[in-house]
Amino acid sequence: xxxxxxxxxxxxxxxxxxxxxxxxxxxxxxxxxxxxxxxxxxxxxxxxxxxxxxxxxxxxxxxxxxxxxxxxxxxxxxxxxxxxxxxxxxxxxxxxxxxxxxxxxxxxxxxxx
Amino acid sequence: xxxxxxxxxxxxxxxxxxxxxxxxxxxxxxxxxxxxxxxxxxxxxxxxxxxxxxxxxxxxxxxxxxxxxxxxxxxxxxxxxxxxxxxxxxxxxxxxxxxxxxxxxxxxxxx
Numbered sequence: 001x002x003x004x005x006x007x008x009x010x011x012x013x014x015x016x017x018x019x020x021x022x023x024x025x026x027x028x029x030x031x032x033x034x035x036x037x038x039x040x041x042x043x044x045x046x047x048x049x050x051x052x053x054x055x056x057x058x059x060x061x062x063x064x065x066x067x068x069x070x071x072x073x074x075x076x077x078x079x080x081x082x083x084x085x086x087x088x089x090x091x092x093x094x095x096x097x098x099x100x101x102x103x104x105x106x107x108x109x110x111x112x113x
Numbered sequence: 114x115x116x117x118x119x120x121x122x123x124x125x126x127x128x129x130x131x132x133x134x135x136x137x138x139x140x141x142x143x144x145x146x147x148x149x150x151x152x153x154x155x156x157x158x159x160x161x162x163x164x165x166x167x168x169x170x171x172x173x174x175x176x177x178x179x180x181x182x183x184x185x186x187x188x189x190x191x192x193x194x195x196x197x198x199x200x201x202x203x204x205x206x207x208x209x210x211x212x213x214x215x216x217x218x219x220x221x222x223x224x
C-alpha cells in the first residue's frame with residue numbers, strides 16, 4: 001500500500017519564477033492538505049482540497065494556489081517566488097476533510113535563490 | 114483551537130520509557146489531543162489522539178488528566194529511531210482538517 005508521495009524531492013528556483021509541486025495521496029484517501037515548513041519551525045497550513053475544491057485556507061497570499069484532480073492527487077503552485085518561499089513543502093492526505101489523522105509525504109525541499 | 118505548551122527538549126535512555134508532557138489548560142470540552150512526530154528530514158507522522166480517556170496503540174500511549182488540562186505521551190521502550198520532534202496539537206474534531214503545529218519537543222534518545 002503506497003503512502004503519500006511527492007515530487008520532486010528537491011527544487012532550485014530563482015526569484016520571480018513559478019513552481020509546481022505534486023502530491024499523490026495514500027490509497028483510499030480523498031483529501032489533500034498542503035503545509036509549508038521553514039527551517040527550525042513547525043509546519044504551517046497552506047490550504048486543503050476536497051472534492052476538487054479548496055475547502056480551507058491558511059494565512060498565505062494568493063501567489064499560492066492549488067488544484068485537485070479527479071483521482072485525488074493534487075498540485076501546489078507558487079507564483080512570483082520570493083526568497084522567503086524557501087522551505088519544505090509537505091503534502092498530507094486524509095479520509096475526509098475534517099480528519100485530524102493525516103498522513104504526510106516526505107516533502108519537497110524548495111530553494112529560491 | 115486551544116494553545117499547547119511543551120518543553121523544548123528532552124533526553125531519554127534507550128530502552129527506557131519516554132514521557133512527553135503537554136499542557137493545554139484552555140482546552141474546550143469538544144477538543145481532542147493529537148500527537149505527531151517528525152523524524153529528521155521526513156514528514157510528520159501521526160501517532161495517536163484522544164478526547165478524555167487514555168488511549169493506547171502499537172506506537173504509544175496517551176494519558177489525559179481528568180481535568181483535561183494536560184496530557185502525556187508515553188513511548189514505553191524508546192529506541193534510537195524514536196529520536197524526533199514531537200508535536201502536541203489540540204483541535205476540534207469534525208470541524209476542520211487544519212492542524213496547527215507549535216515548536217514541539219525535541220526528544221533525543223541516547224544509547
